[in-house]
Structure formats: structure tokens, C-alpha cells
Amino acid sequence: MSSESRERFASISPAEFFKRNPELVGFSNPARALYQSVRETLENSLDATDIHMILPSIKISIDRVEIEKEVYRLTVEDNGIGIPPHIVPNAFGKVLYSSKYTIRQTRGMYGLGVKAVLLYSQMYQDRPFEVQTSPKGSNRVYYFRLKIDISKNEPIIFHRSSIENPTGWHGTIITVYLVGDWLRSKQRIYEYIKRTYILSPYAEFVFRDPEGNVTYYPRVTNKLPKPPEEVKPHPYGVDIELLKYLIATLRYQYDVRGFLINEFQSIGDVTADEILKLAGLPPNKPASKLTDDEIARLVEVMKKYEKFRPPSADALSTLGEELITIGLNKVFSPELVAAETRKPKAYQGHPFIVEAGIAYGGSIQPAEFPTVLRYANKIPLVYDEKSDVIWKVVEEIDWRRYGIEENQFPLVVLVHLCSTKVPYKSAGKESIADVEEIEREIKFAIMSVARQLRLFLLEKRKQEEEKKRMLTYMKYIPELA
Amino acid sequence: MSSESRERFASISPAEFFKRNPELVGFSNPARALYQSVRETLENSLDATDIHMILPSIKISIDRVEIEKEVYRLTVEDNGIGIPPHIVPNAFGKVLYSSKYTIRQTRGMYGLGVKAVLLYSQMYQDRPFEVQTSPKGSNRVYYFRLKIDISKNEPIIFHRSSIENPTGWHGTIITVYLVGDWLRSKQRIYEYIKRTYILSPYAEFVFRDPEGNVTYYPRVTNKLPKPPEEVKPHPYGVDIELLKYLIATLRYQYDVRGFLINEFQSIGDVTADEILKLAGLPPNKPASKLTDDEIARLVEVMKKYEKFRPPSADALSTLGEELITIGLNKVFSPELVAAETRKPKAYQGHPFIVEAGIAYGGSIQPAEFPTVLRYANKIPLVYDEKSDVIWKVVEEIDWRRYGIEENQFPLVVLVHLCSTKVPYKSAGKESIADVEEIEREIKFAIMSVARQLRLFLLEKRKQEEEKKRMLTYMKYIPELA
Numbered sequence: 001m002s003s004e005s006r007e008r009f010a011s012i013s014p015a016e017f018f019k020r021n022p023e024l025v026g027f028s029n030p031a032r033a034l035y036q037s038v039r040e041t042l043e044n045s046l047d048a049t050d051i052h053m054i055l056p057s058i059k060i061s062i063d064r065v066e067i068e069k070e071v072y073r074l075t076v077e078d079n080g081i082g083i084p085p086h087i088v089p090n091a092f093g094k095v096l097y098s099s100k101y102t103i104r105q106t107r108g109m110y111g112l113g114v115k116a117v118l119l120y121s122q123m124y125q126d127r128p129f130e131v132q133t134s135p136k137g138s139n140r141v142y143y144f145r146l147k148i149d150i151s152k153n154e155p156i157i158f159h160r161s162s163i164e165n166p167t168g169w170h171g172t173i174i175t176v177y178l179v180g181d182w183l184r185s186k187q188r189i190y191e192y193i194k195r196t197y198i199l200s201p202y203a204e205f206v207f208r209d210p211e212g213n214v215t216y217y218p219r220v221t222n223k224l225p226k227p228p229e230e231v232k233p234h235p236y237g238v239d240i241e242l243l244k245y246l247i248a249t250l251r252y253q254y255d256v257r258g259f260l261i262n263e264f265q266s267i268g269d270v271t272a273d274e275i276l277k278l279a280g281l282p283p284n285k286p287a288s289k290l291t292d293d294e295i296a297r298l299v300e301v302m303k304k305y306e307k308f309r310p311p312s313a314d315a316l317s318t319l320g321e322e323l324i325t326i327g328l329n330k331v332f333s334p335e336l337v338a339a340e341t342r343k344p345k346a347y348q349g350h351p352f353i354v355e356a357g358i359a360y361g362g363s364i365q366p367a368e369f370p371t372v373l374r375y376a377n378k379i380p381l382v383y384d385e386k387s388d389v390i391w392k393v394v395e396e397i398d399w400r401r402y403g404i405e406e407n408q409f410p411l412v413v414l415v416h417l418c419s420t421k422v423p424y425k426s427a428g429k430e431s432i433a434d435v436e437e438i439e440r441e442i443k444f445a446i447m448s449v450a451r452q453l454r455l456f457l458l459e460k461r462k463q464e465e466e467k468k469r470m471l472t473y474m475k476y477i478p479e480l481a
Numbered sequence: 482m483s484s485e486s487r488e489r490f491a492s493i494s495p496a497e498f499f500k501r502n503p504e505l506v507g508f509s510n511p512a513r514a515l516y517q518s519v520r521e522t523l524e525n526s527l528d529a530t531d532i533h534m535i536l537p538s539i540k541i542s543i544d545r546v547e548i549e550k551e552v553y554r555l556t557v558e559d560n561g562i563g564i565p566p567h568i569v570p571n572a573f574g575k576v577l578y579s580s581k582y583t584i585r586q587t588r589g590m591y592g593l594g595v596k597a598v599l600l601y602s603q604m605y606q607d608r609p610f611e612v613q614t615s616p617k618g619s620n621r622v623y624y625f626r627l628k629i630d631i632s633k634n635e636p637i638i639f640h641r642s643s644i645e646n647p648t649g650w651h652g653t654i655i656t657v658y659l660v661g662d663w664l665r666s667k668q669r670i671y672e673y674i675k676r677t678y679i680l681s682p683y684a685e686f687v688f689r690d691p692e693g694n695v696t697y698y699p700r701v702t703n704k705l706p707k708p709p710e711e712v713k714p715h716p717y718g719v720d721i722e723l724l725k726y727l728i729a730t731l732r733y734q735y736d737v738r739g740f741l742i743n744e745f746q747s748i749g750d751v752t753a754d755e756i757l758k759l760a761g762l763p764p765n766k767p768a769s770k771l772t773d774d775e776i777a778r779l780v781e782v783m784k785k786y787e788k789f790r791p792p793s794a795d796a797l798s799t800l801g802e803e804l805i806t807i808g809l810n811k812v813f814s815p816e817l818v819a820a821e822t823r824k825p826k827a828y829q830g831h832p833f834i835v836e837a838g839i840a841y842g843g844s845i846q847p848a849e850f851p852t853v854l855r856y857a858n859k860i861p862l863v864y865d866e867k868s869d870v871i872w873k874v875v876e877e878i879d880w881r882r883y884g885i886e887e888n889q890f891p892l893v894v895l896v897h898l899c900s901t902k903v904p905y906k907s908a909g910k911e912s913i914a915d916v917e918e919i920e921r922e923i924k925f926a927i928m929s930v931a932r933q934l935r936l937f938l939l940e941k942r943k944q945e946e947e948k949k950r951m952l953t954y955m956k957y958i959p960e961l962a
């Protein structure tokens with residue numbers, strides 16, 4: 001038998017793919033898996049609340065349910081919008097199924113997170129996933145137990161039922177069992193919750209850990225940030241395949257001119273005509289009749305045309321300088337807090353905004369390097385710090401220019417990137433890739449808060465000197481007297 | 482309309498997923514995309530040759546085909562085993578389709594690489610992918626032009642034909658058009674080819690770049706490393722879902738005892754009986770009749786049982802100390818080369834071997850930090866250096882202990898991880914996750930070659946001192962005479 005005939009070819013489902021490669025989604029070992037499970041479920045709960053103008057109340061608990069084997073039960077309860085019952089099976093049981101494949105800022109974006117939790121859960125223990133949900137406005141509470149059929153990428157439903165909802169409660173409670181390692185994930189989980197809390201001072205959290213410790217994170221403000229709106233694609237973000245997809249799924253029989261005007265941001269009558277002329281296309285040709293070649297030409301012109309307005313920032317939801325200040329003050333009780341929200345920018349057609357905050361002194365312990373709090377779309381990023389573009393920028397800043405003379409400084413630097421498309425380096429959402437446009441904005445944002453720090457330190461030194469002078473002066477008073 | 486009713490749910494194909502998130506597979510911008518396309522196609526060519534005992538001869542060329550737009554044509558030709566014609570459409574046109582979903586060491590493993598190239602290619606230009614192949618032993622050459630139907634994750638075939646193959650040629654030639662950025666990827670592409678060459682001195686490469694420069698990398702040896710063999714799963718690597726899958730796809734109606742003995746490594750009669758007893762299972766129960774609960778118990782016992790032989794290293798293919806030495810000498814012309822291939826170890830049931838090499842002095846330029854050459858399954862890793870466990874280990878080594886006193890040292894450290902499952906941090910295959918067992922072996926391997934460096938430096942210094950003494954002595958000779 002010749003060697004090549006031994007090659008065996010196979011196709012696998014996306015569920016099988018991520019089950020085989022759990023490290024690609026942040027599940028490389030039991031400690032990391034427990035941490036990542038908390039993350040993904042908490043992020044879903046937050047997405048189901050704040051962007052729908054609900055003040056989040058979230059309860060997380062982790063219990064150890066077996067002595068022999070390290071099996072934990074993770075329960076996360078939110079007061080969010082809930083999930084329609086006919087959607088539940090796919091939302092939890094089909095990898096690459098999501099309500100977040102739209103152009104607006106959300107924490108989730110891959111349609112993977114909670115399914116990665118289920119895949120991992122199923123690998124080393126037998127209990128199915130449980131979910132209880134009541135969509136906002138529904139008079140019933142729905143209950144499901146399910147697993148994922150990994151080779152088919154489909155939900156397997158073990159149980160479904162519903163009961164009346166007399167209290168008007170809405171939200172979702174999920175329960176998942178998994179093999180974990182609490183001792184080795186404890187610190188990261190606490191850190192993750194704390195950092196989430198810093199950036200959502202309008203939320204309250206209760207966390208009960210497997211040792212029985214209960215921590216309450218009270219709501220600090222009732223002010224919610226402006227929620228993101230869904231927007232149409234910007235022409236700079238278009239590619240041939242996206243254009244084909246948009247045309248294939250059109251609900252109206254537009255001509256190409258109508259298609260451009262109605263399905264994109266930043267294209268009005270005049271711009272549409274200019275673009276079509278540049279691409280050499282007849283304006284009244286039905287969009288669905290465009291040839292491959294014509295589509296390619298259209299994309300080329302849209303990429304190169306220089307007069308589009310920049311992508312709209314309506315799809316973004318920053319925290320804002322006020323809430324950043326509140327969050328940093330609450331958690332660090334520092335001497336100085338400064339925050340800055342930059343103007344919207346764009347990369348590859350995706351709008352983004354960078355915000356930065358700084359906290360100095362007070363109860364912050366001095367250290368050789370500032371504590372860097374990285375965030376993307378309100379998610380704290382805890383692992384893989386050194387491969388993140390935020391870290392790179394903080395490292396390159398010459399802090400002495402901002403009045404920090406000592407080698408040890410009590411400084412926290414917070415950076416938050418908001419975008420309709422965060423360029424994560426991996427689907428575990430732990431570090432942000434080096435995108436030039438983003439890097440530049442991060443630098444400007446940090447420099448701006450750092451300047452406030454410099455003024456503060458100058459002022460402080462002046463006052464200290466004055467005080468010293470005053471003391472020296474006072475010493476001489478008796479003599480003078 | 483209440484806000485929640487606006488949630489729109491959708492399911493996307495794996496092709497759509499990776500098209501939307503190209504940065505997850507290494508295609509974050511045109512420069513990176515050109516680099517990654519060279520990589521993925523070259524790695525496929527190498528997998529089609531050396532592991533089938535063919536001395537690789539590979540030609541790569543990149544041409545710029547448009548002046549207005551930066552469109553390049555990448556052509557890669559190999560003398561590998563070729564691809565059966567009925568397989569071609571899926572091999573290139575269906576994401577998550579592969580011949581490498583088996584337990585043996587290969588460069589590819591995700592079933593993604595060349596499809597990621599096509600997805601990117603289709604996004605910004607219109608020409609289809611072309612492939613020409615003749616499977617080893619076939620008397621025809623097959624020719625295809627195709628694209629991927631992204632929403633269906635299926636190939637779209639534009640053209641297929643075949644001609645006679647009178648010369649007995651076998652191999653594959655692929656041609657892909659893509660928007661790239663040669664100037665910003667040039668250095669990395671050359672680096673990548675050079676590093677590949679270091680670790681495959683039994684291959685020859687010809688590279689023609691878009692500027693018309695042709696570089697020939699001649700074969701240095703005809704010695705091929707032992708190829709990897711496909712092996713059965715090791716019980717330590719098993720999980721509930723894998724066990725279910727193995728049972729569902731069994732070709733024989735084994736009882737559970739026969740299943741264990743025939744379908745796993747390291748399980749003989751005695752071990753099978755012990756395991757079944759520990760799991761409380763009747764040995765003659767048909768494997769296909771095991772309940773979920775019984776499967777969960779079996780997995781638990783297999784994970785905990787301590788007497789299995791470690792995973793077999795037959796599935797691995799190291800380069801070996803001799804070939805590492807040849808490669809480093811050829812490329813760096815150093816004063817000293819040392820190499821070490823460690824014994825096989827395992828993590829989570831996956832066998833692995835670490836090899837390290839060191840090159841010192843000669844034509845190596847002194848630098849503040851050693852040049853680190855990272856490899857996994859013979860693939861050089863060029864990006865994301867600082868997030869790799871290999872970098873971490875090199876950084877933690879106290880080089881002064883090995884006789885390096887200066888701050889500037891002319892040193893190259895090469896580390897090669899071979900495994901049936903390399904724990905990459907992302908599907909772009911650029912950095913290796915921190916797995917404790919792997920980290921430890923990397924450390925031992927480097928320490929071992931570093932000790933040879935120390936002896937060499939000691940000897941060198943002794944000789945230098947002797948020479949000095951001799952010179953001093955010589956100075957006095959006339960006086961003595």
C-alpha cells in the first residue's frame with residue numbers, strides 16, 4: 001500500500017472543532033475553564049441588561065458538588081431581557097448562533113461563548129446544562145435541560161417545561177456543571193469580577209464562592225451609559241463577500257443606486273451617483289443582477305473613495321468620563337482620578353472610541369510598573385497582558401515626563417476600547433491585536449490623562465514645599481517672638 | 482416596540498465565522514495576510530512530502546499582477562503525494578475538512594489553513610483559486626478552479642479537467658490571488674523561509690519574490706527524519722465526548738473489554754480487566770450499549786488510573802540532534818553548535834518531545850538578548866514572540882551561570898516542540914500556551930545545551946589565557962636566550 005492511500009479525510013462540525021481545541025476559546029485547563037465559564041456567562045448577562053437600559057442585578061455562585069472529583073456547579077442569574085423559548089435550544093446548543101452578529105457594540109460577538117462552556121462541561125462530567133428564562137413581558141417562565149450533540153452541532157433537549165410567571169420577573173438563570181480548579185482560578189475570578197465592577201458602577205453583583213464567602217458589590221450609581229444602536233455597514237468596511245451576502249438577503253428589489261443609499265451608512269443621493277460613475281455601473285440595474293466583476297469593481301471604488309463621512313459612533317456605548325471616575329474612586333480610593341473619552345475614529349470601516357482613566361496615590365500600593373486595567377467593550381481582559389497593544393503603549397510612555405520621578409509608583413492606568421469589532425488575537429478574548437489606528441488613539445488617551453497627573457503632582461510638590469517652608473518658618477517663630 | 486423584540490438571531494457557517502474574523506487565523510491586514518498565505522501553503526507542501534518519505538522540492542513565487550491595486554499571485558509547487566481528484570473540492574473549499582484529524586504529528590491540524598487563504602482571497606479580488614495535482618501513482622494531472630460558497634461552507638467549482646501525466650510527476654501546484662502588502666511583509670516572509678530551511682535541511686526551496694529576486698536554498702542532506710505514525714488514543718487523553726464518538730464510529734461490534742484493548746494504546750488484557758473492575762462494568766457488555774453514566778464512570782477511571790504506559794512517541798517525528806546541528810551550522814556559521822533531543826513526555830494524554838539547539842559566535846552578531854528561534858512540529862513561529870512559553874523560559878534563564886558575562890552576546894537559541902497536539906494560543910499558530918509539562922521540558926532542554934556552551938566558553942577562556950601566557954613568555958625569550 002503506498003503511503004498516500006493511507007490519508008483519511010474527514011469533515012468536522014464547528015462544535016467538534018472547538019471541543020478538540022478548547023485552548024483556542026480559553027479553556028486550556030480546569031482552572032482556566034472555571035474562570036472562562038464565569039466570564040462568558042457573566043458577559044451574556046450584562047449584554048442582556050445594560051444595552052437594553054436595565055440596571056443589572058447579577059448573582060453568581062459556585063459550589064463544589066463532588067468530593068472525589070473537582071466538579072463545580074456554576075449558577076448565574078440576571079434580570080435581563082430573557083430569551084424567547086423557541087430560541088433557547090440554539091442559543092445554548094448550537095455553536096455559531098447568536099443575536100450579536102449585528103453592527104453594534106456588544107460584549108459577545110462570536111456566537112461561541114456559552115457554547116464553549118457547554119462543550120467543556122460535557123467533556124468531563126455527565127450532568128446537562130440547565131436554563132430558566134422569562135423574556136421581558138412574558139407571563140411564563142421556561143425551563144430547559146440540554147446538551148450539545150457535538151458531531152451534528154445541534155442541541156439535544158432532555159427536558160422542557162414552563163410555569164406561570166405571576167411576579168413579572170424577567171431574566172435568565174443558567175446552571176452548568178464542570179470539572180474545575182477553584183484554588184488556581186480563585187484570584188483571577190475575583191480580579192475579573194472586581195474589574196467588571198469598576199467599569200459597570202451601575203450594576204450590582206453578588207458572588208458566592210465555593211468556600212462559602214459571599215461578596216456584595218453594591219450599585220454605585222443609577223446612571224446607565226447610552227446604549228449602542230444597530231447601524232448599517234460603512235462602505236469602508238465592505239468586502240466582495242459581504243456585498244454578495246447583503247444582495248442575496250435583500251428584502252426589497254432595489255436597483256443598485258437604491259441599494260447603496262438604503263443599505264449603507266454615509267451614502268446619500270450625490271455620493272451614490274459619484275460611486276456608480278466611478279465603478280462604471282448603470283444606476284438602475286437591479287442589485288440582484290450585478291455580475292461578480294461588477295461587484296468587485298464596486299467594492300474597489302467604495303474602498304478608495306475618500307469623501308465618505310467617517311463611520312457613525314451611534315453603534316458605540318462608551319462608559320464616559322464621569323462613570324470611569326466613579327468606578328476608579330470607588331475601588332481604589334486614590335488621591336487623584338482623571339478620565340478622558342476620545343472622539344470616535346475608525347479602522348477598516350469599524351468605528352471605535354478609546355477611553356482612559358488614571359488613579360494615583362491614596363490606597364494604591366506603589367509598584368515598579370503601573371497596574372494596567374485593560375477593557376474592550378466593557379469586558380476586562382485579565383490574561384495575556386503582555387501581548388496586548390494596550391500594554392505595549394503603557395510600556396512605551398515615558399512616565400518621568402509626567403512628573404513621576406521615583407521608580408516605584410502608586411498608579412493605575414485604565415484603558416477601554418469600544419468598537420463594533422474588537423480585533424481580539426484569539427477567540428478567548430484576552431488581548432487586542434496591534435491595529436495602528438487603535439494604538440494611536442490609546443496613546444493620545446493616556447497622554448491626556450497623564451497630563452492631568454503631571455499638573456496634580458506639580459501642584460502637590462508646590463504645596464509640600466510651601467508646607468516645608470512654613471514649618472521652617474514656624475520653627476523660627478519662638479526666636480522671633 | 483420593546484427593546485428585546487429587536488434581538489435578531491442568526492446562525493453562521495464556520496466559513497462565514499472565519500471570514501468575519503480573519504485576525505483569528507492570522508489575516509489581520511494585507512501584510513500579515515500575504516505572509517500567512519505563504520505559510521499555510523508551504524506548510525501543506527511540506528506535510529505532503531517529508532512525512533511520506535519524499536525529499537521536498539518546493540517552489541514559491543509571488544508576482545504583483547495589478548498596478549492600481551496591490552493584487553499578488555502566489556504560486557506554490559511541491560513534489561508531494563498530491564490529492565485525489567474527488568477530494569480536491571473539499572480540501573480547498575470546505576472549512577474544517579482535513580486529512581490531519583488523526584493522532585500523528587503534522588504541521589496542519591485544524592483543517593483551516595488553506596481555506597483561510599481562500600476566504601481572504603475572495604474578499605478583495607475576484608479571481609478564483611487554481612490547483613493542479615497528480616496523486617502519487619496516478620497517470621493523470623487534474624486541474625480545478627474554485628471558490629468557497631461562504632454561507633454554505635461548500636466549494637463552488639468553476640472549472641475541472643484532467644490531462645495525461647506521461648512523466649510520472651506527482652505533487653500539487655496551487656495558485657491564489659490576493660490583496661497583499663509586499664513591502665511590509667517582505668522581511669517576515671524571508672525570515673519565515675529561512676527558519677523553515679534551518680529545520681528542514683533535507684528540503685530545497687526556490688523563492689522568487691515580486692521584485693524578481695530569486696533565492697535558492699539548496700538541500701544540505703538527503704537524510705530524512707523518521708516519519709510520524711498514526712497511533713490510537715491514549716487513555717489519559719480521553720474525554721466523555723471522545724469516548725462516545727469512538728463508540729459511535731466503531732467498525733466492529735466489540736464488547737467493552739475488546740473495545741478498550743483494540744482501540745486504545747497502552748491497554749492490554751490485564752489493564753482492561755482492572756479498569757472495568759474499577760468502573761464497575763461487565764466486560765462482555767457491548768460497547769454500543771454503554772449508558773451515559775457508564776461512559777462517564779469509564780472516563781473517570783481512565784483519567785485516574787496510574788499504571789498506564791506513557792503515550793507512545795511513534796506518532797512524533799523529531800528532527801534529531803544531527804539535523805539541528807547541520808541546520809544551525811549551515812545558516813549561522815557559528816563557532817559552537819550544540820543540540821539536544823529530550824525523551825518523550827506527555828501532557829493531557831498527548832505525547833510530546835522538546836528539542837533545543839544553540840549556536841554561538843562566528844558570524845552571529847552580538848545582541849542584548851539571544852535570538853530565539855521557536856518551532857512547533859517543524860513550523861517556525863515568527864509573530865507574537867513574547868506571549869510564547871518558549872520566550873518565557875529563555876527569559877528566565879540566568880545566562881551568566883553558563884559563562885556569558887557580557888551584556889551583549891552572539892547567541893541563537895532554537896527550541897522545537899513536537900506533539901500530536903500543539904497547544905497554540907490561536908488558530909494562526911503563532912505562539913504556544915503555557916502548559917506546565919511542556920514548560921519544564923523546554924527548560925531542561927535549554928539547560929542541557931547551555932551546559933555545553935559553558936564548557937566551550939571555559940575551554941576557550943583557558944586557551945586564551947594560555948595564549949596570553951605564551952605571548953608573555955615569548956616576549957622574554959630573547960632575554961633568556
Ligand SMILES: Nc1ncnc2c1ncn2[C@@H]1O[C@H](COP(=O)(O)OP(=O)(O)O)[C@@H](O)[C@H]1O
Pocket residue numbers: 040044045048078080081082083091092097098099100107108109110111112113114115171172488
Ligand atoms: N443571560 C442571557 N440573557 C439573554 N440572552 C442570552 C443570555 N445568554 C445567552 N443569550 C443569548 O444567546 C446567544 C449566544 O450566546 P453566546 O454563545 O455567549 O454568544 P454571543 O454572546 O457571542 O452571542 C446570545 O447572542 C444571546 O442572544
Ligand SMILES: Nc1ncnc2c1ncn2[C@@H]1O[C@H](COP(=O)(O)OP(=O)(O)O)[C@@H](O)[C@H]1O
Pocket residue numbers: 007521525526529559561562563564572573578579580581588589590591592593594595596652653
Ligand atoms: N500541497 C498539498 N499536497 C497534498 N495535500 C494537500 C496539499 N494542500 C492541502 N492538502 C490537503 O488538504 C487538506 C486541508 O488543508 P488545510 O486547509 O491547510 O488544513 P490542514 O493542513 O490543517 O489539514 C490537508 O489536510 C491535506 O490533506
Ligand SMILES: [Mg+2]
Pocket residue numbers: 040043044107108109112113114
Ligand atoms: Mg456570549
Ligand SMILES: [Mg+2]
Pocket residue numbers: 384387425426431865868906907912
Ligand atoms: Mg495570543
Ligand SMILES: [Mg+2]
Pocket residue numbers: 521524525588589590593594595
Ligand atoms: Mg494546512
